[in-house]
Amino acid sequence: MAILEVQNLRKSFGRIEVLKDIGFTLEKGEVLSIIGSSGSGKTTLLRCLNFLERPDGGAIRVAGETLFDADDPATQQERQVRKKRLRFGLVFQSFNLFPQYTALKNVMLACELLARERPDYRANKREINQQIESEAKALLHKVGLANRLNSYPYQLSGGQQQRVAIARALALSPDILCFDEPTSALDPELTGEVLRVIRELKTADRTMVIVTHEMEFARNVSDKVLFMADGVIEEMGPPEQIFEHPRSERTKAFFSHMTRE
Amino acid sequence: MQLFLQQFPIVVRSLNAGFVQTLKLFFVTLIGAMPLGLVISFGSMSRFKPLSVFTRVIVWIVRGSPLMIQLLIIFYFPGMVLGNPIWGGKEAGRFAAASVAFIINYACYFSEIYRGGIQSVPVGQDEAGMVLGMTKAQIFFRVKLLQVVKRIMPPMSNEIITLVKDTSLARIISLQEIIWAGQAFMKSSQGISGAIWPLFFTGVYYLAASGLLTLLFGWIERKLNFFRV
Numbered sequence: 065m066a067i068l069e070v071q072n073l074r075k076s077f078g079r080i081e082v083l084k085d086i087g088f089t090l091e092k093g094e095v096l097s098i099i100g101s102s103g104s105g106k107t108t109l110l111r112c113l114n115f116l117e118r119p120d121g122g123a124i125r126v127a128g129e130t131l132f133d134a135d136d137p138a139t140q141q142e143r144q145v146r147k148k149r150l151r152f153g154l155v156f157q158s159f160n161l162f163p164q165y166t167a168l169k170n171v172m173l174a175c176e177l178l179a180r181e182r183p184d185y186r187a188n189k190r191e192i193n194q195q196i197e198s199e200a201k202a203l204l205h206k207v208g209l210a211n212r213l214n215s216y217p218y219q220l221s222g223g224q225q226q227r228v229a230i231a232r233a234l235a236l237s238p239d240i241l242c243f244d245e246p247t248s249a250l251d252p253e254l255t256g257e258v259l260r261v262i263r264e265l266k267t268a269d270r271t272m273v274i275v276t277h278e279m280e281f282a283r284n285v286s287d288k289v290l291f292m293a294d295g296v297i298e299e300m301g302p303p304e305q306i307f308e309h310p311r312s313e314r315t316k317a318f319f320s321h322m323t324r325e
Numbered sequence: 326m327q328l329f330l331q332q333f334p335i336v337v338r339s340l341n342a343g344f345v346q347t348l349k350l351f352f353v354t355l356i357g358a359m360p361l362g363l364v365i366s367f368g369s370m371s372r373f374k375p376l377s378v379f380t381r382v383i384v385w386i387v388r389g390s391p392l393m394i395q396l397l398i399i400f401y402f403p404g405m406v407l408g409n410p411i412w413g414g415k416e417a418g419r420f421a422a423a424s425v426a427f428i429i430n431y432a433c434y435f436s437e438i439y440r441g442g443i444q445s446v447p448v449g450q451d452e453a454g455m456v457l458g459m460t461k462a463q464i465f466f467r468v469k470l471l472q473v474v475k476r477i478m479p480p481m482s483n484e485i486i487t488l489v490k491d492t493s494l495a496r497i498i499s500l501q502e503i504i505w506a507g508q509a510f511m512k513s514s515q516g517i518s519g520a521i522w523p524l525f526f527t528g529v530y531y532l533a534a535s536g537l538l539t540l541l542f543g544w545i546e547r548k549l550n551f552f553r554v
Contacts (some may be wrong), residue, residue: 114456150458160453164471164552173467174457218553236457 065128067092067271068113068240070190074134075123083106084295086122090240090288093268097282097303098275100292101318106275109292110242112150113273115145126151126239150178153238157245159225161217168213169227171200171235178236205230207261223254227261234265241265243274279322282308291315329522336507337514338524342507344530350423350492350502352533355485357428360433369440387433392426395495399426400498416501423495427488434484442477443469446554475549482542486535493531503527 066089073086082105089306090096098106111117113124115132118140123133131148133139159169175196179185185192204213207227217225226246233241243262247255259281265272266285276282282289289306291299291314299312310316368380387395400422404410412418443499454464496504507524510517517523 108535116452116455144456146455152456154456156449156453157446158449160447160449161552162450162453162468174454174459177463178458182330216552219549230455323496 066090066125067094067127068273069123069125070113071123071125073109073112074104075112075117076120082295083112083119086295086297088288088290088297088300090271090273092271092288095266095272095274095285096288096290097286098290098292099277099282099306099318100298103271104292105293105295106292107244110154110244110273110275113240113242114152116154117166148285150236151239152255153233153236153241155226155229155233155241155243155246157248159217159222159229159249160223161228161232163217165208166214166216167204167220167231168197168200169172170217170228171203171232172196174232174237175200200231203234204228204296206264207231208257221254222250223257226250226258230258230261230265240271243272243276245275245277247276247278279307279319291318293318332517332520332523333519336510336520336526339506339515340409340503340523340527340530343501343503343527346420346532347489347502348534350420350427350495350500351489353424354427354488354492355430357424358431358435361428361432363439364494365432365436366439366443367540369436370443384433384436387430387439388437392430392491393497395430396423396426396494396498419495419498419500422498423500427492431484431488435481438477438480438484439473443478445476446472450493471549472554475552475554478542478546478549482538482546485542486538489534489538490531503530 068090070089071087073083076079086105086109088096088269098109099261099300100106108117117133119132122133123135124131130136131151132140162173165173166318170299176193179192179196181207182192199309201210204210209224209227209231212220212224212228220228226249230246246262247258250258255278259278262272262274263281263285274282274285284303286303288300289303290297291306291310291312293314299306299310299315305311306315306320365380365384369377369384371377371380400412400419403412412422450468450472451464454468459467464474492502493504495502496508499505504524504527507527510520510523
């Protein structure tokens with residue numbers, strides 16, 4: 065069964081239709097890269113998956129569970145949205161770390177707040193919090209920041225901040241981890257370290273959706289590549305097909321434009 | 326010189342008593358206006374149009390007219406227009422009327438500072454909290470509040486230092502604060518008459534108070550320097 069199923073997704077801002085009938089499926093452990101020029105709807109698609117935008121039509125299913133269906137009001141209750149968001153993680157283009165907390169606390173905060181809702185929280189408070197802290201430290205170690213646990217965001221480089229943001233998104237163990245142009249706000253010499261971390265996250269059961277302009281990276285890391293243009297999926301397939309034998313004229317035009325730059 | 330030395334302790338005792346009343350008005354205003362300002366700022370940011378328009382009109386009226394007129398209206402309107410002198414003629418009544426006027430006036434100023442502070446936190450902070458499964462309250466208190474406090478410290482310290490000096494306006498409804506106490510020696514009080522220096526000397530009290538507040542706010546701003554927004 066597909067871990068992620070998106071059906072007929074539509075979204076308009078005013079009279080501008082940003083997403084027109086988007087549909088695709090993703091298997092557990094697959095990495096999907098979404099490419100396309102600015103304004104093609106890539107980021108809006110990611111924001112719909114994370115319930116930061118409410119789609120006007122279509123459905124989103126995760127592991128068979130319908131999280132959103134425009135035709136079924138029962139799936140649209142505001143109170144449920146918070147829990148549904150936890151199925152997805154999102155790494156932002158502009159990091160959005162919490163400036164008043166250290167790197168470690170940035171990773172721990174959401175876990176601590178969620179743990180309070182556990183029925184056994186009061187009884188096992190200390191063990192739970194110790195567990196959260198050791199897991200957060202392990203995550204920061206994994207993204208190569210074991211020595212910056214107590215640094216505040218302003219003391220970190222852009223690449224380091226983005227790696228903290230990745231650890232923060234991982235801390236809640238989402239089913240699907242999304243990246244919204246994770247290196248677009250970085251100086252060129254810092255993109256490498258972030259892309260390396262993302263590549264290392266790829267394991268048999270970690271599903272990722274990556275919106276990116278880094279074509280070389282998309283080609284190497286992805287199982288599937290999705291090319292978007294004007295709110296529709298122009299072409300979708302394995303990276304070899306999209307990058308070497310694109311079928312759609314628009315895909316070809318996009319690549320020739322990129323190489324000319 | 327000898328006369329001055331004779332007068333000095335008498336005047337200082339009297340000014341001290343007046344300054345106590347000044348400080349009482351100052352603290353009562355702060356305690357009332359800081360939370361009320363937050364309520365008003367939420368009102369003016371409300372997505373319910375009638376409420377936000379109503380709140381903004383009130384804020385405009387209060388900020389757009391002199392505090393002295395507001396004091397006079399609040400103190401005299403019930404008695405002289407409605408025929409119901411709710412404040413009475415005693416010092417406690419004048420203090421209550423002055424407190425109401427000051428709290429409303431400063432709450433409106435504070436509300437605009439809060440609104441600016443809250444709206445200046447990037448929307449990415451809300452979104453980061455949301456995708457991490459936080460509730461609206463958790464996002465406000467755990468993520469945004471300290472950033473707002475840091476941002477509003479400079480304008481708030483400005484307003485609060487202004488408040489120390491604005492309390493002197495309560496003289497207009499004869500509240501016995503420090504200006505009133507100093508002025509009394511111009512006519513005649515406790516065997517001293519025709520003395521203008523006590524009134525001038527009240528300035529020293531205001532300077533001392535605003536100096537202390539400047540130090541306090543400088544200390545708070547340094548405390549909040551551990552992060553940057």
